[in-house]
Amino acid sequence: MNENKGTSDTQAAQILKILAEICEDDSVMTDRKVDLFKENLLDSLSVTELLVELDDQLGIYISPAEIEREQIRTPELLLQFVEARSKR
Amino acid sequence: MRILEELERIASHRLEGNSPVALCYDDEELSWLELSSYSDRLAVFLDRTYPGDRQAIVVYGHKSPWMVVAFLACMKSGHAYCPVDSYYPTQRVLRIVETVANPCVLMIEPLALDESYKPLSLTEIKKLVNFSSDRAPFNAASLTKSGESAHCSTVDRLCPLRDDETCYMIFTSGSTGDPKGVQISGSNLWSFTKWISDLVRSSPHSPFTNDYQTQIRCLNQAPFSFDLSAMDLYLALISGGTVCSIPRHVIDDPKQLFNALFSLNLDVWVSTPSFVDLCLTERDFDETHLPGLKIFLFCGETLTNRSYDKLQQRFPHADIYNTYGPTETTVAVTEVLVTPEISATEQPLPVGKAKPGTRICIMDGGGGLTATPVAEGGAVAASVAVAAASCEGEIIIAGDSVSLAGYFKKPEQTARAFFELNLDGQTYHAYHTGDLGYLKGEQLYYQGRMDSQIKLHGYRIELGDIERNLLQLPGVEHAAVLPSYRRGQIHSLTAYVQCVQFAPDKVTPDLTSLNDPALDEAKLAQLLREDLAQLLPDYMLPRKVVFVSDWPMTENGKLDRKRLEGLV
Numbered sequence: 001m002n003e004n005k006g007t008s009d010t011q012a013a014q015i016l017k018i019l020a021e022i023c024e025d026d027s028v029m030t031d032r033k034v035d036l037f038k039e040n041l042l043d044s045l046s047v048t049e050l051l052v053e054l055d056d057q058l059g060i061y062i063s064p065a066e067i068e069r070e071q072i073r074t075p076e077l078l079l080q081f082v083e084a085r086s087k088r
Numbered sequence: 089m090r091i092l093e094e095l096e097r098i099a100s101h102r103l104e105g106n107s108p109v110a111l112c113y114d115d116e117e118l119s120w121l122e123l124s125s126y127s128d129r130l131a132v133f134l135d136r137t138y139p140g141d142r143q144a145i146v147v148y149g150h151k152s153p154w155m156v157v158a159f160l161a162c163m164k165s166g167h168a169y170c171p172v173d174s175y176y177p178t179q180r181v182l183r184i185v186e187t188v189a190n191p192c193v194l195m196i197e198p199l200a201l202d203e204s205y206k207p208l209s210l211t212e213i214k215k216l217v218n219f220s221s222d223r224a225p226f227n228a229a230s231l232t233k234s235g236e237s238a239h240c241s242t243v244d245r246l247c248p249l250r251d252d253e254t255c256y257m258i259f260t261s262g263s264t265g266d267p268k269g270v271q272i273s274g275s276n277l278w279s280f281t282k283w284i285s286d287l288v289r290s291s292p293h294s295p296f297t298n299d300y301q302t303q304i305r306c307l308n309q310a311p312f313s314f315d316l317s318a319m320d321l322y323l324a325l326i327s328g329g330t331v332c333s334i335p336r337h338v339i340d341d342p343k344q345l346f347n348a349l350f351s352l353n354l355d356v357w358v359s360t361p362s363f364v365d366l367c368l369t370e371r372d373f374d375e376t377h378l379p380g381l382k383i384f385l386f387c388g389e390t391l392t393n394r395s396y397d398k399l400q401q402r403f404p405h406a407d408i409y410n411t412y413g414p415t416e417t418t419v420a421v422t423e424v425l426v427t428p429e430i431s432a433t434e435q436p437l438p439v440g441k442a443k444p445g446t447r448i449c450i451m452d453g454g455g456g457l458t459a460t461p462v463a464e465g466g467a468v469a470a471s472v473a474v475a476a477a478s479c480e481g482e483i484i485i486a487g488d489s490v491s492l493a494g495y496f497k498k499p500e501q502t503a504r505a506f507f508e509l510n511l512d513g514q515t516y517h518a519y520h521t522g523d524l525g526y527l528k529g530e531q532l533y534y535q536g537r538m539d540s541q542i543k544l545h546g547y548r549i550e551l552g553d554i555e556r557n558l559l560q561l562p563g564v565e566h567a568a569v570l571p572s573y574r575r576g577q578i579h580s581l582t583a584y585v586q587c588v589q590f591a592p593d594k595v596t597p598d599l600t601s602l603n604d605p606a607l608d609e610a611k612l613a614q615l616l617r618e619d620l621a622q623l624l625p626d627y628m629l630p631r632k633v634v635f636v637s638d639w640p641m642t643e644n645g646k647l648d649r650k651r652l653e654g655l656v
Contacts, residue, residue, distance in 0.1 A: 043631070048369050051369045
């Protein structure tokens with residue numbers, strides 16, 4: 001269990017790094033409650049880019065058809081969503 | 089006009105019995121019979137109402153089949169059509185309508201125009217052409233017999249466009265903030281259409297079988313105001329096939345998008361590389377789920393090796409083409425069938441060799457030219473030596489695809505961009521693309537722009553256009569827009585703005601009704617983007633806005649773009 005915890009922490013850091021790259025804004029790594037869509041950090045095109053990077057860099061595949069904006073509205077929600085996905 | 093004659097010829101084979109679908113969009117469809125009859129009737133109406141008039145007509149709307157009815161009606165009655173997408177902000181639409189300055193506007197979507205215009209709404213158009221929404225069972229007899237005989241003689245008396253007249257006009261981003269209307273003639277369009285249709289017919293995995301009865305289904309991704317759409321539209325129409333349009337709201341919703349893609353039975357894919365990148369994020373986007381899909385045609389931006397490799401793995405039995413061409417030279421003028429071997433050895437991928445009737449030249453700094461040989465029937469004549477590798481320079485396009493009339497009502501810009509070029513004793517109409525590239529044998533390679541025009545997700549954008557529009561916003565004193573890159577490709581745009589008396593806590597009252605002390609830079613940026621969205625199409629909106637208090641200048645008083653970038 002401990003080992004898993006360790007992995008997911010690194011994974012969380014990696015996901016946030018990817019998110020920051022896509023948003024072109026490092027604040028999303030620290031401000032985990034920011035509304036990514038409202039603050040114009042993400043839009044439909046960049047969500048696609050995010051999915052590509054998650055798949056390419058971390059091997060986490062999420063079909064664009066199964067993702068709702070609400071599920072990834074903040075960095076925190078994104079992390080929860082991806083974590084739930086990678087456990088499956 | 090050749091293209092209309094060819095369309096009539098193919099249509100005549102599609103009118104009998106149960107006329108097949110020519111255009112499909114969401115849950116709307118128009119058969120070949122309907123397309124043909126309705127466009128005839130609308131043409132007759134236009135001819136009667138504006139006898140002898142040959143001005144361009146704005147056709148406003150999105151991807152409805154009625155857009156195409158309107159396009160054909162315009163051409164049949166001697167008018168160029170000017171497609172304007174309803175997703176454009178109203179101000180930009182109105183500016184185009186004013187520039188075209190024809191009181192007649194065909195509104196497939198509603199648009200508020202002042203009394204000086206005499207627009208026709210979709211409801212009126214449908215009434216004029218006797219459209220019956222009761223299509224089950226569709227009564228073909230009413231169209232072909234009673235309906236047709238009533239106006240047959242007038243259809244025969246129509247005076248359609250000639251090949252040397254402008255058949256469509258597409259407005260592109262202009263560096264002064266004023267969109268430029270590119271005028272494409274009937275002969276330009278025919279040269280393009282014949283080439284792209286021959287290319288698909290002779291492709292290794294062509295969906296066409298020997299008989300010309302095959303009805304191909306082509307994807308229409310781009311709006312009609314983006315000339316990439318002419319590739320799928322005319323390829324499908326000239327072969328008597330079906331144009332499958334995906335509306336914007338479906339493209340924006342991945343669930344609906346993939347449902348649509350998987351159910352359209354597509355044979356030919358036409359899109360920007362960016363759009364296929366989006367589709368590749370879905371793992372089911374492959375030949376198992378789209379078994380009919382045999383041809384991919386890309387235009388609008390260079391296909392990257394990465395996108396090609398992914399796509400080729402998903403569709404190992406499809407032919408994937410990279411093409412290149414600015415709006416001014418009719419959609420595209422080069423093509424290359426990319427293979428895994430090419431992708432393994434060439435980075436970037438070539439954009440291809442010139443189509444028949446077109447010659448590509450590279451103009452080096454000293455004005456020297458390296459040209460591709462004359463292509464005959466698609467093949468290079470054996471006796472002509474292939475040009476050696478050229479050095480880098482401006483790509484010049486010469487031949488029958490180059491716009492005859494240039495920019496609408498802009499003689500100076502037309503004179504700067506278009507010229508007569510003498511090559512091997514022959515005179516060609518030629519266009520300065522402003523693109524940088526080089527030739528290796530007959531293959532052209534694209535390297536970027538000489539000016540501040542960019543391609544973002546396939547859309548052509550003048551950064552100056554965005555800057556001029558930013559400056560129109562109250563309170564904005566200086567504005568610059570710079571692209572930001574990821575993996576060597578433009579990924580988004582950043583606007584750098586200096587506002588009058590800007591301070592995060594004391595904002596200029598012009599920008600908004602600001603009594604709100606909580607208004608910080610992020611909010612201000614949001615407001616600015618909203619204001620800008622009233623002026624520019626959304627693909628041109630900068631993703632980020634950076635406020636600058638000290639506008640960096642170089643020693644000779646020019647904006648220091650390098651230092652601006654460093655501010656982030």
